[in-house]
Amino acid sequence: MAEPYLSASAMRGGYGKADILNGCTLTVDQGQIAVIVGPNGAGKSTAMKAVFGMLNLREGAVKLGGEDITRLTPQERVHKGMGFVPQTHNIFPTMTVEENLEMGAFIRTDDYRETIEQVYHLFPAVADKRKQNAGELSGGQRQQVAVGRALMTKPRLLMLDEPTAGVSPIVMDELFDRIIEVARTGISILMVEQNARQALEIADIGYVLVQGANRYTDSGKALMADPEVRRTFLGG
Numbered sequence: 104m105a106e107p108y109l110s111a112s113a114m115r116g117g118y119g120k121a122d123i124l125n126g127c128t129l130t131v132d133q134g135q136i137a138v139i140v141g142p143n144g145a146g147k148s149t150a151m152k153a154v155f156g157m158l159n160l161r162e163g164a165v166k167l168g169g170e171d172i173t174r175l176t177p178q179e180r181v182h183k184g185m186g187f188v189p190q191t192h193n194i195f196p197t198m199t200v201e202e203n204l205e206m207g208a209f210i211r212t213d214d215y216r217e218t219i220e221q222v223y224h225l226f227p228a229v230a231d232k233r234k235q236n237a238g239e240l241s242g243g244q245r246q247q248v249a250v251g252r253a254l255m256t257k258p259r260l261l262m263l264d265e266p267t268a269g270v271s272p273i274v275m276d277e278l279f280d281r282i283i284e285v286a287r288t289g290i291s292i293l294m295v296e297q298n299a300r301q302a303l304e305i306a307d308i309g310y311v312l313v314q315g316a317n318r319y320t321d322s323g324k325a326l327m328a329d330p331e332v333r334r335t336f337l338g339g
């Protein structure tokens with residue numbers, strides 16, 4: 104069997120002495136959508152930070168496309184093909200939408216105009232506001248800017264920490280549709296979601312994380328069908 108595109112295995116580590124991640128493992132194949140769900144404080148954002156290199160791991164390894172990148176900085180990981188949208192502070196509110204996208208292209212030395220156009224094509228609402236400050240946009244539009252910004256480096260793996268936080272159900276569905284569209288182009292998606300049911304619906308693989316460890320791992324459909332998972336994590 105081919106190796107998964109992202110393989111983050113047995114990650115252990117935290118912010119101080121106590122570990123937040125207790126052997127967490129996450130893998131994503133090329134073009135797959137992987138979804139992490141779990142209670143508040145389970146370590147979902149911490150796991151994302153660890154995959155992106157923002158956390159020193161005490162144990163475990165992160166491999167991308169077969170290459171061990173465990174020791175690389177976040178910026179080096181961007182060069183290797185990772186894009187990350189953090190849970191908070193994921194846009195520059197006092198810069199225009201277009202400037203936000205340009206900032207996203209910071210590592211590019213080639214012409215990124217075409218990528219900006221692709222982002223506008225993906226998110227027409229954002230295109231309409233390109234000259235406005237990002238801070239003036241609605242919650243859903245801001246999240247689109249944040250995702251667009253991450254797409255500017257043409258990542259092979261797009262990591263999204265709660266992309267639908269604070270948006271209405273309709274905007275959430277819309278955003279999920281766009282994420283599916285991105286995955287269909289061959290980009291792998293690793294996403295944390297509070298809207299667990301809706302996210303598992305579109306997940307090729309789902310992870311239920313509890314106290315920094317994998318509690319359940321299965322296809323999104325199988326997790327949704329598991330009575331124990333439903334009762335404990337999906338509200339029945």
Ligand SMILES: Nc1ncnc2c1ncn2[C@@H]1O[C@H](COP(=O)(O)OP(=O)(O)OP(=O)(O)O)[C@@H](O)[C@H]1O
Pocket residue numbers: 118119123141142143144145146147148149150190
């Ligand atoms: N920068 C930090 N410094 C110290 N502790 C932190 C830091 N960030 C998070 N923690 C702690 O790590 C634990 C896991 O937090 P994390 O943000 O990863 O959870 P989460 O699963 O993403 O939760 P949520 O669903 O609320 O976003 C929590 O106990 C939190 O207090």
Ligand SMILES: [Mg+2]
Pocket residue numbers: 147148149190264
């Ligand atoms: Mg979080």
